[in-house]
Amino acid sequence: MKTTKTPAVAAALSVAAQRWPHRLNELIHTISTRLTRPETRHTTRDLLRGLLAPLARKNCWTLAEHAGHPTPHRLQHLLSRAQVDEGGLIEDLRTYTRTHLGDQDAVLVLDETGDLKKGTATVGVQRQYTGTAGRVENAQVAVYLAYATPAGHALTDHRLYLPRSWTRDPERLRAAGVPDEVSFATKPELARQMISAALAAHTPARWVAADEVYGANPHLRHALEEAHLGGSPVSVDTR
Structure with a gap:
């Protein structure tokens, strides 16, 4: 065209x-x-x-x-195997993104994605719905936060979703190297944690966009209201 x-x-x-x-x-x-x-x-x-x-x-x-x-x-x-400060890397990424894309009217975009797996040892894996396949599959699922402005966009944070089948099995957690302080959290709670971390790092934003899994959660909606962020639920039903 x-x-x-x-x-x-x-x-x-x-x-x-x-x-x-x-x-x-x-x-x-x-x-x-x-x-x-x-x-x-x-x-x-x-x-x-x-x-x-x-x-x-x-x-x-x-x-x-x-x-x-x-x-x-x-x-x-x-x-x-390399020793890398993942939390520090995320902080640096937020700083880099804020420096180059910072905008008071920015949108924080939430979504999840899954990686299909064959075995049972990968941390967080179980049979669960994943949009990657559009059905229930053996998969590992993570929630991601992106920062979007007219100047560009960037993924700035992520949280791995650990199903209860994992958090109720201490031996399995230890075998996979999951830190002791990690406990079960719903996907909307993981989203709230990432938004809180972004705001605590002085990331400017005005809106949050997410699908119904997040937009319909009262605890997340309350957190957005407390932070004076507008919410925009996005329908993903294309049937």
Whole structure:
């Protein structure tokens, strides 16, 4: 489709494509204090470059190949065994997002997504509904918070949903490495925690958008009213 804005849009996309390597380096610099070892910083940069690349499939093998690694071991180590301050990374991401996208009329967008799994050892996995498949499947589900403004959008936080089948089984929690202080929380409660953390970090926002799972929850609605945030429930029923 051609419009009178097409040349301007194409020019903007071209400029954005030229700028993103600089933006990536800037982001790596922002989080560098959380990645104390040089090899961890280098591998993190390779991981992010791969995730941004137009690869047909993205896993440790394809990302390693894209980065020129002989094996996926470095990426696997980063994702499963490296000591990384995840909470600190999220704080840095909020700061970076606020610096570049901060807007008093921003929208905090809530949604969940699932990763289909075959086994039972992955933390949080059970048979449950996931929009990824559109039905009940063996899956791991997490709730995400995005920050959206006219200037752009970014994922800024997440919480893994732990079903009661997990939180009622201390041995299973210990085997999966779940911290002792983690307890059961509904998805709307996880959403409330993320919004509270964002506001405590002085993230400017005016609205929250979410589907009925969240919009119909009285505790979350009350928290939004207390924070003077407008709510916008979004219907996802496309039948």
